Amino acid sequence: MSRRRFLKATIAGGALALYSTKSALGMAEFGGYPEGMGVLVDLTRCVGCRTCEAACNREQGLPEPDLPFDDPSVFDQTFHGGTQKRRTDEGAYTVVNRYETKGSGGPVYRKIQCNHCNEPACLTSCFVNAYTKTKEGAVIYNQDLCVGCRNCMIACPFRIPAFSYSSAFEPRIWKCIFCYDTRLKYGKPPACVDACPFGTLSFGHRKTLIKIAHERIRSEPEKYVDHVYGETEVGGTSWMYLSGVSFDQVGFDSTLQHYPILDNAKSFLSTVPMILAIWPALFMGFHLLATGGKGEMEDKESQNGEEGRGE
């Protein structure tokens, strides 16, 4: 390797290090696009009709489910020894589950789908940038880049992305994309919101929705828990929830951190350029100290080689 090439490589490596730190740390304060849209889900209004599931299925061209959308027996389905309820998968971007809760005078239904985080863990954990956060607030996915490593599924705190394990040649991630291609891009609400007959789902600017949510809590404090789930969870999400019962009773993770998941890796990411910069000099220094700069090893080596070859 010539000196010039070595220098070039060093500069390129350094630039890469600088670039990677900047993009990683530069996003620290990102709180979502100012005009980003969102949906407020009011669990007190949901009756579990699953119209939203059906609308999503139609809009996204997903496969027909085993049981029809008006069959309430799906609420009794449990998995993994009764510990798990239905979840999103390659055939369903959204799922409504029923929870028997204390002090609510009946079952509570909860719709789950991708919450479209302001600073999505799936996006920041993806090593090929297969995810994009659009200015409208949607987190969309590009299957043409996806390698299928499933790190996004590890990282998603809401356990939303699903993978088509049964596909050998075109496996991909499946998750709600906020109807970005067909609706959100044109300023229209997603199919599920349009279809909801009970006003459970409200579509609007995220900022406005936060105001509306707090207004609802303020005007009916006995009806709501004083918390807007998704306002600050993992740095804020575009989809937010209001509930009449404590959130952990209806399957929400109430222990989530209130800053982006990416922040967890930052202390490591910030050491990367430092190690790249410090280690070469440090270890070359050790090398000179240890060998006295005489390169004893190489000398011996070449003598041995000579011995073998010569005479």
Add this chain to the structure above:
Amino acid sequence: MNRLVEKGFRPINSLNDPDDGHVWSFRQKLLLGFSPREYFRQVLHNRLNWVIALIFAVGLPLILYRYVMGLGAVTHASNDYPWGLFLGFGLFVMVPLSASGFLLGTAVELFGQSKFKPILHLALLNGLMGYSFAVVYLLMDLGRPWRLYYPMFVSWGTAAVLFLVGWHVAIYLSVQIMEVSESFFEWINWPNAKRFIKSGTIGLTVAGIILSTLHQGALGALFTYAPGKVHPLWYSQEFLWIFFLCSSVFAGLCMVIAVSTIVEKTMAWRCSRDFLENLEPITIGLAKGASMALVTYFVIKLIGIAHDNEWAYLATGWGAWFMLEMFLGVVLPIILFSIAIRKNSVGLVRFTAFLTVFGVAMNRLDTALISFNWNLYQEIPHPFELIISVTLFTLFVVVYRFILYRLPILYSWKTAPSAAYGTAAEEKLGPDLAPAPAYRSSSGPPRG
């Protein structure tokens, strides 16, 4: 093979045939100096080969099955457990066990610790093998393995820790290939290429340290994306990467001790006298290094628990499992190593090294699989997943052995000039090459 050597068989370890001075052909080198028939007999004679054949007979069709039917057909990996045994074992266990390359490279080339020289090439090869097979396991696990190069050439997700892992493993793999190619160039007799690589040794070694520090740590940092999913005792936002880095030090050292033990017991015929005679003091030396790292690891693990105030978890079932891991993989090895070093007991060092390797494997599997989703439900790997993992590991052993048999890893390659052979040449070839004139005669070798 050991028996054949006792009976006078001399495996090729030089450029020229010491009897008549002709340069060995590539095929002769591949067959170790046997005729094809003799080689085949020798292969059939080895009982281990039959076990390997059996494993392949079951495993290889399953691997094909996985590529035709998709991951779901052979794994229990699911939407809740995206990473199963392929990554849990193949990536997270194999990579720390392959830290040996950069550790011994640093000790020998950088710090001038020439007493470790005889084991250097084995350590480098162990590193290369482990990383290569981590990639093989990755190819098994990725949804679209044919896009493995995407993070390098198509799209850069620079904020992702996995991006670092990908790049560093890729670069480090090429560094290791270059380091090991020194032996390869000797073997295929390209002295100029060997000299070229040799001139860059220091650069490669420093690159090895940088890249290893970063990606060993990065594997730990990967789990910081999953707070709450990994049990708090195995999760540490600030220290996880240091835990992984620190444990890779003793993992790598103990893996070399383990591999050299197996090598000494099963293929002493391929080891030079230099290697065999120095192995005991080297093993003790490696154990000293490993116990330093173990003590450090134990201390920082305690700091980790204190830092996140996780003492209460120790009283739970998970805590019992955690303490078992710490006892088997860290505390017991520290005690045994210190006894073994004081008594100069190589046997005990070796036992402890195997125990430590087991402990590291347990730690990585605990982090990636067992304690993952601890508040959800436990996932048991699919039987096919286990069989494929074992098959790939068997392939690892086969390739490892194939290289050790041939390339000058455990012995040094003799480049005596073809003109000078006979008594003088034999002297130069080293005492480990017991002269056995009877065997090479045309009457055919004695068989056992």
